[in-house]
Amino acid sequence: MSLRLIIGNKNYSSWSLRAWLFLKQSHIEFEEIKLALFTQQWEAEIKRYTPAGKVPVLLDGDIVIWDSLAIMEYVRENFPDTVGWPSDRAAQAHARSIANEMHSGFMAIREELPQNLRVCQQRSLDDFSSNARNEIQRVETLWQDCFERYGGPWLCGDFSIADVMYVPVALRFVTYGIQLKPTAQQFVTLAQALEPVQAWYQDAAQEEETLSFIDAAAKVSS
Numbered sequence: 001m002s003l004r005l006i007i008g009n010k011n012y013s014s015w016s017l018r019a020w021l022f023l024k025q026s027h028i029e030f031e032e033i034k035l036a037l038f039t040q041q042w043e044a045e046i047k048r049y050t051p052a053g054k055v056p057v058l059l060d061g062d063i064v065i066w067d068s069l070a071i072m073e074y075v076r077e078n079f080p081d082t083v084g085w086p087s088d089r090a091a092q093a094h095a096r097s098i099a100n101e102m103h104s105g106f107m108a109i110r111e112e113l114p115q116n117l118r119v120c121q122q123r124s125l126d127d128f129s130s131n132a133r134n135e136i137q138r139v140e141t142l143w144q145d146c147f148e149r150y151g152g153p154w155l156c157g158d159f160s161i162a163d164v165m166y167v168p169v170a171l172r173f174v175t176y177g178i179q180l181k182p183t184a185q186q187f188v189t190l191a192q193a194l195e196p197v198q199a200w201y202q203d204a205a206q207e208e209e210t211l212s213f214i215d216a217a218a219k220v221s222s
């Protein structure tokens with residue numbers, strides 16, 4: 001076993017969190033290599049690992065896998081008993097759809113509510129654009145619908161790749177104090193309580209690098 005996962009700052013990098021959480025929840029050992037985003041070290045080193053120039057990147061010996069979803073699919077197909085998809089065909093179709101909806105969408109949430117785990121505010125929905133408000137409402141409805149259909153404990157029953165995709169969204173809602181209906185809030189509570197998420201938060205709190213363009217979204221001066 002020689003898996004190495006290249007990640008960005010724990011405070012800011014939600015895609016890194018997804019790949020890392022997936023490996024932790026799958027009980028797979030790996031070496032973690034952190035490159036602080038947009039620093040000199042980043043500029044010097046990221047292209048050594050991936051032509052795409054983004055994290056996360058998984059190195060399995062000399063095999064390079066980049067993009068969070070590709071990493072999860074690769075690991076799922078090559079290692080036993082990892083986090084995966086629900087076995088029921090309809091639930092699996094649903095889980096894949098919502099996971100990919102996150103992976104390819106929610107651009108306004110990404111732009112206006114960037115991951116910033118060291119921050120915890122109470123913001124009004126009026127602070128955000130109508131696109132972001134619509135996307136927040138879509139996530140809320142999506143989570144509620146999942147809990148009503150599958151009855152929990154996670155979105156599509158057991159913890160799956162769909163949950164991995166939405167955990168960082170839940171943490172963004174905590175950062176910006178987004179109030180959700182109780183059924184949807186249930187997902188935020190579950191996400192925050194995950195042991196690896198707690199560990200990730202602790203590491204993020206210790207980081208010293210700041211990214212002013214992300215802190216600006218939370219009106220934090222760095």
Ligand SMILES: N[C@@H](CCC(=O)N[C@@H](CS)C(=O)NCC(=O)O)C(=O)O
Binds near residue numbers: 015066067
């Ligand atoms: N679709 C990619 C997104 C990866 C991504 O955007 N990563 C960010 C950090 S969270 C990054 O590396 N940004 C650096 C850059 O854009 O130059 C995935 O799922 O892994």
